[in-house]
Amino acid sequence: MARFSSSMSARPCASARAKPTRRRCKMGVQMKTGMKIAVAAGLGALFAAMPALAQAPAAAAPVVPTDAMVNKGDVSWMLVSTLLVIMMTIPGLALFYGGLVRSKNMLSVLMQVMVTFSLIVVLWAIYGYSLAFTEGNKFIGGFDRLFMKGIWDNVAGTFVNGATFSKGVVIPEIVFAAFQATFAGITCALIVGAFAERIKFAAVLMFMVIWFTFSYAPMAHMVWFWMGPDAYTSAAVVDEMNSKAGLLWQWGALDFAGGTVVHINAAVAGLVGAFMVGKRIGYGKEAFTPHSLTLTMVGSALLWVGWFGFNAGSALEANGFAALAFINTLFATAAAVLAWCVGEALLKGKASMLGAASGAVAGLVAITPAAGNVGIGGGLVIGLIAGFACLWGVSGLKKLLGADDSLDVFGVHGVGGIIGALLTGVFNSPNLGGPSAVGDWVTAAAIAPDAYSIASQVLTQAKAVLLTVVWSGVVSVVAFKIVDLVIGLRVSEEEEREGLDITSHGETAYHK
Numbered sequence: 150m151a152r153f154s155s156s157m158s159a160r161p162c163a164s165a166r167a168k169p170t171r172r173r174c175k176m177g178v179q180m181k182t183g184m185k186i187a188v189a190a191g192l193g194a195l196f197a198a199m200p201a202l203a204q205a206p207a208a209a210a211p212v213v214p215t216d217a218m219v220n221k222g223d224v225s226w227m228l229v230s231t232l233l234v235i236m237m238t239i240p241g242l243a244l245f246y247g248g249l250v251r252s253k254n255m256l257s258v259l260m261q262v263m264v265t266f267s268l269i270v271v272l273w274a275i276y277g278y279s280l281a282f283t284e285g286n287k288f289i290g291g292f293d294r295l296f297m298k299g300i301w302d303n304v305a306g307t308f309v310n311g312a313t314f315s316k317g318v319v320i321p322e323i324v325f326a327a328f329q330a331t332f333a334g335i336t337c338a339l340i341v342g343a344f345a346e347r348i349k350f351a352a353v354l355m356f357m358v359i360w361f362t363f364s365y366a367p368m369a370h371m372v373w374f375w376m377g378p379d380a381y382t383s384a385a386v387v388d389e390m391n392s393k394a395g396l397l398w399q400w401g402a403l404d405f406a407g408g409t410v411v412h413i414n415a416a417v418a419g420l421v422g423a424f425m426v427g428k429r430i431g432y433g434k435e436a437f438t439p440h441s442l443t444l445t446m447v448g449s450a451l452l453w454v455g456w457f458g459f460n461a462g463s464a465l466e467a468n469g470f471a472a473l474a475f476i477n478t479l480f481a482t483a484a485a486v487l488a489w490c491v492g493e494a495l496l497k498g499k500a501s502m503l504g505a506a507s508g509a510v511a512g513l514v515a516i517t518p519a520a521g522n523v524g525i526g527g528g529l530v531i532g533l534i535a536g537f538a539c540l541w542g543v544s545g546l547k548k549l550l551g552a553d554d555s556l557d558v559f560g561v562h563g564v565g566g567i568i569g570a571l572l573t574g575v576f577n578s579p580n581l582g583g584p585s586a587v588g589d590w591v592t593a594a595a596i597a598p599d600a601y602s603i604a605s606q607v608l609t610q611a612k613a614v615l616l617t618v619v620w621s622g623v624v625s626v627v628a629f630k631i632v633d634l635v636i637g638l639r640v641s642e643e644e645e646r647e648g649l650d651i652t653s654h655g656e657t658a659y660h661k
Contacts, residue, residue: 219310219319226467227324233458234331238266238338241455245448245506246342247658249556252440253648254346255658261341261353266334268354269361273330277361281369282329287396289367290374300326312377313465316593320465328462333369335459336411337361342556343419344426346437347645350653352638359628360418364621368410371395372402372613381590390590402613403577403586403606405474406463408518408570409617416563417618420552421625426638428553430645437555442502449506453482456513460520473584474520478513481532485512488536496540504540507561511539514565519573523583527576531569539565570614574606 243262247255269277279294294300300323301308310319337357375394381387391399397409404410429437439445460478464471489508490500515535516528523531542560554560577583579598588596632638639645644652651657 219321220467222467223313223318223320223465224324226471227320227328227462227465230458230462231324231328231331233455233462234328234335235455237452237455237459238331238335239263241448241451242335242338243448244444245452245510246345246556248441248444248446248448249342249439249503250345251437251648252659253650253657255440255650256656257350257649257653258341258345259658260350260654261345262338264350265338265341265353265357268357269334269337270330272358272361273326273333277333277366278326278329280362280366281333282326282374284374284376284393285370287394287399288371290370294326297323297326312379314378314470315466315468316378318466325465329369332407332411332459333361333365336365336407336415339411339415339558339562340419340422343554343558344422345555346649347429347639348422348426349637349640350649351636352632355632355636356422356628359631360624363628364414364418364624365410368414368617368620371616372397372404372410374398378590378593384591387591397613397616400612401586401606401609403522403573403610404518404570404613405521405573406460406517408514408566408573409613412514412517412562412566413570413614413617414621416559416561416566417621418625419558420550420554420563421622422629423552423554423559425626425629425633429555430642432553439503442506446502446506449509453509453513456482456517460517464521470521470584473525476525477516477520477523477528480525481516481519481528481535482509482512484529484532485509485515485536485539488533489540492537492540496544507539507543507557508536511535511561511565514539514562515569515572517566518569519576521584522573522586523576524581526582527572531572531576534572535565535568538568567614570610571607574608574610575603577601577606578603 239262243259246262247258250258274297276292276295278297279292280290283290283293285291299309301321308321308323311322311325312319337360340357340360341353372395375398376390380390397404402409431437457475457478461471461475464474486505486508489504489511493500493504512532512535515531519528519531539561542564543557544560546564547554547557547560550559552559575581577586578601579585579595580601581603585595585598585601587593588600629638640649640652
């Protein structure tokens with residue numbers, strides 16, 4: 150999903166230099182040293198961006214052909230996709246997370262997910278959409294769409310159109326804005342699973358405001374903002390149009406539906422939160438048994454169904470690439486379920502329902518950046534690898550990190566997102582059954598098999614992953630510190646032992 154100029158919408162998958170595709174593209178001494186280096190690098194990037202932010206140019210005129218026609222099929226699909234993503238969050242993610250915590254904290258998790266989603270959607274309407282999807286500089290957009298101004302003419306009854314990934318094909322910008330709002334909402338909601346059962350409700354909301362503003366919106370802009378296919382009218386304007394795109398788009402990073410923007414971004418924030426909020430009372434000594442795996446299974450099923458809108462909707466059109474993203478979401482997820490179950494059976498002697506549900510989410514996460522960027526065989530391989538890798542992420546890696554990541558946000562979304570982002574660079578290759586990427590937006594010609602470099606694309610993907618980790622990490626540390634100083638992060642020991650349902654919300658999920 151990328152935005153074209155001040156009022157055009159679509160999402161990129163690569164840089165317009167040569168690799169944007171038509172598809173779219175939450176410790177020991179060594180760790181401490183690595184964190185210091187990452188923080189220093191991230192602060193340097195933030196400070197370097199500040200002059201550019203202050204001198205952001207005014208948004209250019211929309212690059213939409215005047216004779217373009219809105220296809221009702223495209224609009225219908227995008228509206229349905231938007232609804233599916235809402236279902237992913239409420240009730241999907243809420244029930245998935247809710248079933249995993251103890252019964253005394255069930256409602257607190259439901260509240261954190263639902264209210265966070267609602268808060269971010271409102272902020273998206275006020276300024277988030279403008280910062281993410283209008284022209285500004287390579288780090289952040291401008292203020293051309295504050296309060297969604299200019300997106301439609303209420304007097305004339307006309308709507309501004311935004312481009313998709315096909316020249317001359319448009320959808321109403323208002324549809325794209327709604328679709329993107331759900332992405333912002335679920336990304337922030339993903340984070341709450343990392344510090345569930347011990348954080349103040351007000352602290353969650355304050356953190357989300359800061360993190361959304363300074364991490365989600367810039368990352369969305371850097372990965373998905375470009376000037377649109379219709380802006381590339383001739384070879385003479387290519388360099389100019391490329392220079393107006395987001396930083397990662399200019400690099401050539403492929404991210405169809407949010408491996409970097411959504412999953413890695415949220416996972417790093419969650420991991421930082423797990424460290425800074427601290428471990429739950431009794432962690433490592435008491436059993437924190439999920440109170441309802443039935444609800445967790447229902448939640449994972451809703452996530453899987455809703456994810457078809459998340460991934461296939463990111464094509465922005467009801468076309469073949471939407472279908473490719475759809476079938477990859479189906480196949481890769483199923484493969485990840487099987488891989489996780491096999492891994493559990495080998496390690497523990499039994500495959501569990503929790504493992505199957507977690508495997509489904511792992512597959513969904515990993516295929517997100519690759520959905521419309523890889524072939525069907527590549528999607529299956531990504532799902533299989535993600536199932537095994539994320540099983541290690543929630544067991545071996547979690548022990549190495551030593552953080553109380555309550556619901557394994559980093560183990561699944563971080564590991565799965567990184568695996569998916571890197572493997573996208575591999576299986577996008579036409580030599581491995583992938584669709585390749587657009588190498589020339591003037592003619593919309595794809596990179597030929599003999600010209601596609603897997604090594605080069607994987608390196609670009611790795612750079613995008615690293616920038617996302619550093620950027621989200623730095624913003625998260627600062628945001629949590631501010632919240633801690635202003636209102637405090639944790640509830641009292643007494644409140645934690647009694648449960649957040651009663652102490653934070655005055656109600657209980659179940660009456661005996």
